[in-house]
Amino acid sequence: MRASVTKGLGQGFVVEDIDLADPVGHEVRVEVRASGLCHSDLSVATFIGGEFPVVLGHEVAGVVTGTGPQVTQVKEGDHVVGSLIQYCGTCVNCLSGRTHICRHPEATLRTPEQPPRLSWNGAPVAQGMGLGGFAQEALIHENQLAVIPREMPWAPAALIGCGVLTGAGAVLNSANVRQGETVVVIGAGGVGMNAVSGARIAGAGTIIVTDIEDAKLERAKAFGATHVVNSRSADPVEAVRDITGDGADHVFDFVGIRSVTAQGMRMLGKGGGLYLIGIGGNDAGIDVSAISALTNSQKVQGVYMGSSHLKRDIPFYASMYLQGLMNLDDLVSREIGLADIEKGYESLKDGTTARVVITDFS
Ligand SMILES: NC(=O)c1ccc[n+]([C@@H]2O[C@H](COP(=O)([O-])OP(=O)(O)OC[C@H]3O[C@@H](n4cnc5c(N)ncnc54)[C@H](O)[C@@H]3O)[C@@H](O)[C@H]2O)c1
Ligand SMILES: [Zn+2]
Ligand SMILES: [Zn+2]
Structure with a gap:
């Protein structure tokens, strides 16, 4: 599949053909339909750093195309929005409804002993925030996904996962x-x-x-x-x-x-x-x-992250939008293709641009 890969600090975003593993356990395969450009991904790519090569992108909306054997919360064909909030669902903070301060967010990821979700020429590729939305497809733990109504348009839906929750x-x-x-x-x-x-x-x-x-x-x-x-x-x-x-x-x-x-x-x-x-x-x-x-x-x-519970709040904001009670359309200033991420970030410097969203993954 095509994904925009950041190969190292300051090396930008380059589209490559990389491999996506099949879903295991609680993993869900999502065909990405919209992916927002948030400032923090640019910060990771330009000065914060982390694991490289990496597929960034943490404002994701798409369609479920496959599920691991333990998935119970979403099904094929569902429209979903992803969030960088990672929670285990069993620690005391999760059990008291405070999933945004989960004590074991790593429970949503593969262990180092498992093969990686993303790879390129046989070598592992990191996945930004458990999402990796700058790609045609993503493999995401079901706890990081919320189902939204099918009438919700893709570009504003993607923004819910980070900027709106926050x-x-x-x-x-x-x-x-x-x-x-x-x-x-x-x-x-x-x-x-x-x-x-x-x-x-x-x-x-x-x-x-x-x-x-x-x-x-x-x-x-x-x-x-x-x-x-x-x-x-x-x-x-x-x-x-x-x-x-x-x-x-x-x-x-x-x-x-x-x-x-x-x-x-x-x-x-x-x-x-x-x-x-x-x-x-x-x-x-x-x-x-x-x-x-x-x-x-x-x-x-x-x-x-706005002390959010993504399973409750993402569908709530989608509903507010569909009822005309939340303005998300004026946040989507431009829609771009997967190969244009750098130009998209460049255009964010212009004061009139609120958010740029990738909606063309061809
Ligand atoms: N806490 C969290 O969980 C969380 C999550 C997401 C983003 N954030 C942070 O939220 C912040 C806002 O994100 P954003 O995407 O809206 O950024 P943005 O750059 O779009 O907005 C910042 C705004 O602040 C204005 N500004 C700059 N200096 C100012 C001043 N002295 N007085 C008043 N306004 C001033 C700018 O003109 C701009 O409109 C960022 O720092 C981001 O990292 C935090
Ligand atoms: Zn963000
Ligand atoms: Zn937890």
Whole structure:
């Protein structure tokens, strides 16, 4: 099958003919119909590194074409979306519904003694995050897949697996935003927009979005922002305090730059929560004054993958989309072919492009 292979750090994405093993155990073979280009795959390919050669791509949607003998949760012909959340289903965190912090995510992968899922000229090829969506087909553990309705179009479906789970989940699961509350979203990128959608679903009364680019703030209005603030031309803390009167109930930081995170803390009202999602640099973080935090009953929480349970949340967001309650169409800026990943990442540098999705695998 054709797959886009990253052969080493900085060596880009090259389409090759590689081999996919037959499904064993809980594995599912998926014919990939859409695969989103998320920034973190580019980071792995350009500076983070890991195992090479590797097939990256972790926003995957497709059709089930084969199942291992132990698969019970999906069947051939099902339309599925994959997620990088890997969970065993039997550890105490999984059993208490917190699969995003599973203690044994490796249970979804083959052991080193087993033949690899992917190989090229007889040598193993690594599979990014247990998914490897930059390919015509993928072999994925059934715990990493959720079934979606057949009416769901492929390109927006693929985005649910990472950006939507993260952004909307931060609001709905991690912060448990309630109707009428005030929400601030710092960073109007592809993930932040899903936090705006999540805030609308939760019934937030005020949704303030801050960014440094007017085009992104304009787009944020199409997702449901009630107020936008350009933090280059106005002090965002003052602006939030003016709009809310006494500070926000929830602030979501999708930027992760120290000075920006500190501003987020100062936007909080009494009893407010600051949620850390973005990582803008190696020094991302915050100093918290214990006196101020305790007298105002405020909290700071790190958020991984929107505290999501993929089996519950992926079909939920697909349903919200199909009911017209979640804007995913404006996130799909361009559809490309499997051979055009590098050009696709290049086009993400343009401020008006939200997400690029591979939909042509021929
Ligand atoms: N915690 C998790 O589990 C998780 C999962 C997925 C992604 N992420 C992270 O979420 C973050 C957002 O992802 P994305 O795809 O939306 O990125 P993005 O680059 O599309 O969006 C970031 C936005 O922040 C804006 N920005 C930059 N500096 C700013 C400033 N000083 N003030 C306000 N806005 C500013 C940019 O203009 C941009 O619109 C990334 O850091 C990503 O790594 C975290
Ligand atoms: Zn991602
Ligand atoms: Zn577990």
